[in-house]
Amino acid sequence: MDFTPTEAQTDLAQLTGEVCAKLVTADRLRELDTDARFDEQLWKALAETGVLAAALPEELGGSDFGMQEQASILRELGRSVAAVPYLWSVVVGAGALARFGDDAQRALAGRAGTGEVVLSAALAEQNHAATDAPGIVAAAAGTGWALTGSATTVAFADRAERILVPASVSGQTAVFLVDPSDASVTRTAQQVVDLGPEFGVEFASTPAELIGTLDTGAEILTWLREHAWLGLAALQLGTLERALELTAEHARTREQFGKPVGAFQSVAQRLADAYIDVQGLRLTVTQAAWRVAENLPAAESIHIAKFWAADAGHRVAHTVIHIHGGIGIDRDHIVHNYFTAAKHHEFALGGATPHLLALGAELAEGA
Template sequence: MDFTPTEAQLDLARLTGEICAKLVTADRLRELDTAGRFDEQLWKALADAGVLAAALPEDLGGSDFGALEQTAILRELGKAAAAVPALWSVVVTADALARFGDADQRALAARAGTGEIVLTAALAEPLRATTDAPGIVATEGDGWTVTGTATTVPFADRAARILVPATVSGQPAVFVVDPEHASVTRTAQQVVDLAPEFLVEFADTPARLLGTLDTGAEVLTRLREHAWLGLSALQLGTLERALELTAEHTRTREQFGKPLGSFQAVAQRLSDAYIEIGGLRLAVTQAAWRITEGLPATEAVHIAKFWAAEAGHKVAHTVIHVHGGLGIDRDHIVHNYFTAAKHHEFALGGATPHLLALGAELAG
């Protein structure tokens, strides 16, 4: 196992970081700190630079990079607390359409890679194990339809298509749905970092099967694992940048005539945070490496998401506590990293659900 970053990882991380540093300033984050936050300018810049298409196959205009390169990009977006759907539109949804879709579905993936459209997936189901059948039900008549409710669907307000896991005769399958259909209802939900997430209701909504019924479990597992790993990579970048801001604060802020960082209790909390982030970095890298190498990765991905939740909770609260009153001021940049960390902590399952799912995998 070699965790040395590839040249592509370093180049993509550098490019993404440079774009974010130019466009995502503290003032810009404050400007975007409203419900349904979406950074149109950053989204277009990432698309124009080829960052969005990097993970797509070459015949769809991409570079066919794997999970290691994808997590390198997401980590940089996490460092910027970027309000863009790169994870959901490209890493999760376009990836699945490119791998399992027909010609029309693959064309959607290519359009997502150019930033022309946004795609998303309805994955927030009760989490016990990766093979759980989804709560939404699909039936086949003259064509497939889906019925049920999905919660906290990211960017559903601007999505051209939503991937909807559903149950067919007790088995999982994944369907492509047009959210503009009259049978679809989208209701905005408020989440901690004000990201655009929606409760989406389907009532006999026309749908197209992604892949086949036989590959339904494989498609769903890939969707979930890429989403869990992607959230963990975003969390890694978020926590790294939050700790950098906190370290700088403790070097310059003084109490009793001394820098905050010179007090033992503060230094210990920052040391603990550094160790927690190191554990998350290792877990994310291991899971991404296993996926890239085509090895079984479910256990490693659950471990990464557990660390994202556990470290996320500890580090986020350390950041706020060390900043004191500044930490709860919505005009201070650290507020954006705290809310982002709390979102990534609980999205698609917190620490306990992923430990339970890991236990089920080990027992199985």
């Protein structure tokens, strides 16, 4: 594989970083520390600069870039712990509709690329074998479908125009579009570690629109899960990179017993271990994104990347807090945001153990 970033990757990362640097400050992050965490100003800026639409097909107003470019954007958003739904609305939601949807659904993807609407996906229960049937059940209702069941930790369900929901249809898996503002839908705010806007969503014979066909449902669900896992790993990469930079600076400038704390052997060793962990995550995310972009089998690489995001993420996040000492757990200090973001990315859609088990299953199947 070629580790050299494409020109588009470099340009999009630089543009995203510049927009975030201008708008995402420590004071702004403190303002957003609520259960409805959403940076509308940043979201509009990313839409206006074309960042949101970059990976959509040209006919939908995009530049037809791929997962490598999206990973570069996610990495920069992770570096700023940006409170925007780029992963769920654009990478997962719009990406799936552009690939598998009909004309009307593809038009909805185009609107997501302009930032006009937000999309989300109910994937928290979909972290097992691809053959596992979703807990939500779909039944024919006239000329359409109706869903019954519940989903947990659905990101940005409070402002989503549509939610992509996997459901079981007579033992088959299918993926549907649901309007969360429908009267048959109940949304309950859930408190998660980084105060992100995540909701439990209950469907009671909720009208739903099929994406693709019943025969392509399993393929669509696999696509959704793999892009979400890889997207979370890319966000984690940016979060850990920046957290480590802040910690290294603190170790250089904070003095104890007349010398910088970074001069103590135990601190230096932990920083070195954290550096190796971040490099490992960077390698695995780069490899997985490249394989996806090249349309190569990527399931193993994606599980490895998400495992590193969880396993290395745990170690680096705690190193950041321990080296900062008491100020590291102060909610007014910037590293607190990086710690909680890293813990969210660690466990979202499966921690280290589920992805090791999934990787083992992939390897056993290919043996």
